[in-house]
Amino acid sequence: MAVQVRPAFEAILEQCSELAEDVTYPSVKRWREDHPGGHAVGHFQVYFPEELIHAAGMLPVTLMGAGSRLEAKQADSHIGSFICSICRTSLELGFSGRVGFLDAFYTTPICDVARNLAGIWGRNFKGMTAEILYLPQNANAKQAVPYLRDEYARVLAELERISGRPIEEADLRRSIGVYNENRRLLRELYRYKRETPWLLSTTEAYVLAKVGTVMPREVHNEILRSALAEIPNREARRQDRVRVVFEGGFCEQPPLDMLQLIEEACYIVDDDLLIGMRWITDDVPETGDPLYALAESYFERSTYSCVQHDDRKPKEEMLLRRVEESGAQAVILAAAKMCEPGLDEQVAYQKTLEAKQIPFLLLDFEEKMTAFERMRMEVETFVESILFD
Amino acid sequence: MPEMSVTQAPAPQKEGELVGRGRRDGNRLFKEWYAELDAAAESGDPSAYVFVMGSAAEVLKAFDLNLVFPEINSLQMAVRKVSLEYLNKAEDYGYSTDVCGYVKADVGMHLDGRKHPNGRIPKPSIVVATNMCNTYVKWVEIWQRMYGCKVFVLDIPGQRGIGWSTEPGSEQFENDRRYVQSQLEELIEACVAVTGKPFKIERLQENLAHVNRMAADWSAVLKLNQNIPAPFNAMADGLTYMGVLSAYRGTETGARYMAELREEMEHKVRLGLGTIAEERFRLHGVGPACYSYFRRFLELFQDWGAVYVNSEYLAYAGGGLDLGIQFDVERPLESLAEQLLITGRRSMSNMFFSQDQLADTVRDWKSDGIVYHSVKSCRTVSTGMADSREYLTRIKDVPALFVESDLVDPRLWSEAQFKNRIDAFFEALGARKAAALVAAKG
Numbered sequence: 009m010a011v012q013v014r015p016a017f018e019a020i021l022e023q024c025s026e027l028a029e030d031v032t033y034p035s036v037k038r039w040r041e042d043h044p045g046g047h048a049v050g051h052f053q054v055y056f057p058e059e060l061i062h063a064a065g066m067l068p069v070t071l072m073g074a075g076s077r078l079e080a081k082q083a084d085s086h087i088g089s090f091i092c093s094i095c096r097t098s099l100e101l102g103f104s105g106r107v108g109f110l111d112a113f114y115t116t117p118i119c120d121v122a123r124n125l126a127g128i129w130g131r132n133f134k135g136m137t138a139e140i141l142y143l144p145q146n147a148n149a150k151q152a153v154p155y156l157r158d159e160y161a162r163v164l165a166e167l168e169r170i171s172g173r174p175i176e177e178a179d180l181r182r183s184i185g186v187y188n189e190n191r192r193l194l195r196e197l198y199r200y201k202r203e204t205p206w207l208l209s210t211t212e213a214y215v216l217a218k219v220g221t222v223m224p225r226e227v228h229n230e231i232l233r234s235a236l237a238e239i240p241n242r243e244a245r246r247q248d249r250v251r252v253v254f255e256g257g258f259c260e261q262p263p264l265d266m267l268q269l270i271e272e273a274c275y276i277v278d279d280d281l282l283i284g285m286r287w288i289t290d291d292v293p294e295t296g297d298p299l300y301a302l303a304e305s306y307f308e309r310s311t312y313s314c315v316q317h318d319d320r321k322p323k324e325e326m327l328l329r330r331v332e333e334s335g336a337q338a339v340i341l342a343a344a345k346m347c348e349p350g351l352d353e354q355v356a357y358q359k360t361l362e363a364k365q366i367p368f369l370l371l372d373f374e375e376k377m378t379a380f381e382r383m384r385m386e387v388e389t390f391v392e393s394i395l396f397d
Numbered sequence: 398m399p400e401m402s403v404t405q406a407p408a409p410q411k412e413g414e415l416v417g418r419g420r421r422d423g424n425r426l427f428k429e430w431y432a433e434l435d436a437a438a439e440s441g442d443p444s445a446y447v448f449v450m451g452s453a454a455e456v457l458k459a460f461d462l463n464l465v466f467p468e469i470n471s472l473q474m475a476v477r478k479v480s481l482e483y484l485n486k487a488e489d490y491g492y493s494t495d496v497c498g499y500v501k502a503d504v505g506m507h508l509d510g511r512k513h514p515n516g517r518i519p520k521p522s523i524v525v526a527t528n529m530c531n532t533y534v535k536w537v538e539i540w541q542r543m544y545g546c547k548v549f550v551l552d553i554p555g556q557r558g559i560g561w562s563t564e565p566g567s568e569q570f571e572n573d574r575r576y577v578q579s580q581l582e583e584l585i586e587a588c589v590a591v592t593g594k595p596f597k598i599e600r601l602q603e604n605l606a607h608v609n610r611m612a613a614d615w616s617a618v619l620k621l622n623q624n625i626p627a628p629f630n631a632m633a634d635g636l637t638y639m640g641v642l643s644a645y646r647g648t649e650t651g652a653r654y655m656a657e658l659r660e661e662m663e664h665k666v667r668l669g670l671g672t673i674a675e676e677r678f679r680l681h682g683v684g685p686a687c688y689s690y691f692r693r694f695l696e697l698f699q700d701w702g703a704v705y706v707n708s709e710y711l712a713y714a715g716g717g718l719d720l721g722i723q724f725d726v727e728r729p730l731e732s733l734a735e736q737l738l739i740t741g742r743r744s745m746s747n748m749f750f751s752q753d754q755l756a757d758t759v760r761d762w763k764s765d766g767i768v769y770h771s772v773k774s775c776r777t778v779s780t781g782m783a784d785s786r787e788y789l790t791r792i793k794d795v796p797a798l799f800v801e802s803d804l805v806d807p808r809l810w811s812e813a814q815f816k817n818r819i820d821a822f823f824e825a826l827g828a829r830k831a832a833a834l835v836a837a838k839g
Contacts, residue, residue, distance in 0.1 A: 085783065085787065086783050086784040086787060087780060087781075087783055087784065088771040088776075088779045088780060088782060088783055088801065089771075089773075089801055090495070090771075090773040090776065090779065090801075091776065091780055095780075117528060117531060118531070119531050119776070120530060120531045120532060120775075120776040120777035120780060121776050121780045123531070123555075123745075123749055123777075124748070124749055124776075124777075124780035124781040126557075126558055126559075126749060126750075127559065127749040127750045127751075127752075127781050127784070127785075128780075128781055128784045130558055130559040130750070131559065131752060131784060131785075131788050132784070137558070138558055138559070139557045139558035139561070140555070140556075140557050140558065140749075141557075142554040142555065142557065144552055144576075145528040145531075145534060145550055145552040146528075146549075146550040146551065146552035146580055147550075148550075149552065149576070149579060149580050149583060150579055150583065151575060151576045151579035151580070152552075152576075154575075154576075155554075155572065155573070155575070155576035158572040159554070159572075162557075162569065314535075315531075317534050317537075317538060317548070317550055319548065343493070345495060346495050347495075348495075348496060348497060348531070348532050348535060348776060349531070349535055351492070351493040351495055351496050352492075352496060352500070352532075352535040352536075352538070352539070353535070354491075354493070355490070355491040355492055356538070356539075356542060358491055359491070359542075372493075
């Protein structure tokens with residue numbers, strides 16, 4: 009009788025961590041080797057309808073900077089001083105040739121810096137499509153969905169040109185199905201974090217999610233299924249820790265060390281890390297016009313972020329809901345240095361939490377930071393003030 | 398492109414009255430505009446907060462809404478040397494030092510009861526933000542929280558990439574136009590709700606006709622600066638002209654002002670009058686000035702005999718009227734949507750994909766070089782500057798200077814650093830011109 013040995017959770021995690029954090033993109037390179045003539049398309053944070061790329065048989069890759077693992081040597085001479093780190097190191101990935109495997113690069117109008125990336129990318133990396141996907145900024149316009157559907161069709165036509173093959177509706181539906189499954193698995197991952205955070209830390213969930221940004225989603229789905237199957241078997245005891253929401257990781261990603269030091273004192277029971285992967289909160293319909301379904305889902309089945317204004321989703325109320333639904337006692341309001349949307353929103357969140365008498369801690373971070381002693385002290389003091397209040 | 402010719406007869410006014418009239422009248426109109434805002438703050442008449450890039454003034458003025466331009470308010474605080482106290486108020490409230498100074502100066506003013514050095518500012522009844530600067534959208538959320546006012550984001554899809562363009566009538570353009578036009582219809586509904594007034598299409602048509610006249614004359618004024626010497630300094634005088642362009646867009650007063658400004662500039666060209674004794678260098682500006690030290694900023698260039706003959710700022714912060722757009726008043730909404738797309742794209746493209754357009758402008762205005770002034774407050778205009786400079790110097794052989802400070806935050810101004818870089822730039826530019834002269838003589 010054959011004995012089936014399930015891969016240990018730690019082994020999966022270790023492998024994901026290596027792949028997710030490696031800015032030489034080994035998984036993408038391997039995919040290119042396995043798919044001669046294949047194409048890879050990069051996109052910047054926060055949300056991009058990867059189903060379009062996937063349906064073209066291409067590999068979507070999220071560019072989200074490089075943390076402290078890459079110095080912006082060349083990018084610094086192409087971009088002003090007052091710009092966030094994620095944009096600098098994302099450009100450095102291009103200048104250093106690390107993402108030379110890309111056939112196209114897309115950015116979206118999430119902020120003033122991100123829109124500029126298309127121009128800088130296009131001027132410097134010839135032979136590669138460099139465009140803005142104009143996600144609608146009037147989320148409340150009656151024509152926003154039809155407009156976005158047409159904008160997706162425009163991008164799809166460009167992807168067809170690059171891939172050299174037509175993309176049929178059936179291809180799109182198949183990709184929507186794969187991504188729906190991916191989002192379901194990610195929701196399951198977050199359920200563990202929320203309900204039994206001692207079984208799955210945020211750092212672990214983050215790594216398991218992030219690895220999906222550099223590999224085909226079918227493979228990522230396999231990884232998530234394997235990991236999810238292992239989580240209930242983990243041996244971990246519940247501890248008396250403060251439950252917090254981490255808000256401020258929608259674009260530039262905090263260093264793993266920062267998340268770990270917070271988790272030494274708290275359970276992070278919900279967050280907006282890699283929110284683009286979880287932007288759509290329910291299944292995208294797999295019937296009807298797939299482009300329309302994706303466009304409609306962008307507005308109607310989606311979460312919130314400070315890079316989208318939607319009168320139906322006041323961000324302070326959405327944060328309060330996140331706190332309530334996760335059973336959090338407090339909030340860590342983080343913002344990346346030089347990030348206009350994040351820093352603006354931080355003030356609004358702060359005022360709301362003050363009014364509601366919900367404890368919060370303000371933290372500034374940079375993806376490339378490596379010294380955390382002061383932050384550790386701030387977090388410990390914050391937690392003690394809650395525990396002994 | 399040929400120089401703009403001067404065809405009109407000499408103006409009847411004495412030279413002393415005509416020269417400098419644009420600046421004098423501009424300053425007077427500005428005072429009158431602030432006085433109207435002060436009166437509106439007292440009476441409670443409805444006001445709209447809008448931005449210089451895509452103000453939708455044509456629609457809003459059809460409802461007699463007072464227009465408040467927060468960017469101009471913040472700029473004025475800097476020019477009057479009081480921006481720092483407002484910045485401090487906003488920072489004490491919680492805003493980071495890394496947040497846009499325009500936003501913070503405005504927040505400080507609101508926290509101070511909307512008392513502006515130029516007069517009181519009315520509360521917003523409705524605010525309209527275009528997507529031409531992303532920070533606009535974050536900014537309007539602040540007022541929405543403060544006042545609970547109606548927020549309308551007017552989304553104008555821009556150029557998607559380098560070399561990407563669409564023409565009216567094409568499928569792509571029409572997709573985008575339908576989206577913009579539909580939003581204009583929703584904006585009109587919002588204005589009806591806010592003001593309680595009915596929408597009269599003839600009022601919109603009147604406003605569009607005023608803009609047609611204003612745009613034609615403004616475009617001509619800009620082209621007159623292709624003459625040597627240039628009749629006005631795009632960075633100094635241009636700021637006054639642009640202020641009128643925004644505040645009086647869609648009005649008879651604004652249209653008349655621009656016609657008279659054209660008359661003044663044609664007169665100066667005819668007489669060969671420039672802005673300084675000897676125009677040694679002609680510059681193209683990218684980015685705004687440092688308004689906290691505005692006079693000094695300008696002097697550092699004028700001391701070298703340099704004149705700004707054009708500026709990207711006049712294009713995007715002037716609402717795109719530099720193109721001399723003409724609305725078809727017989728189909729007002731459709732035409733407004735079309736022109737918003739064309740001018741909005743042009744404005745955004747000037748920031749994100751400007752390199753080839755910039756090279757053409759430098760050639761047509763006979764500029765000796767470009768000055769890129771990157772400002773911390775405005776990442777929309779500043780992010781791509783260093784790269785654009787690198788591209789233009791390397792690929793197009795256009796001399797360029799890159800300096801950094803801020804629009805309104807005096808803490809970010811370093812005169813010694815500025816002066817060193819400017820001096821070195823002009824020394825190199827002078828040597829280049831001398832070498833070109835020698836080469837031309839054979």
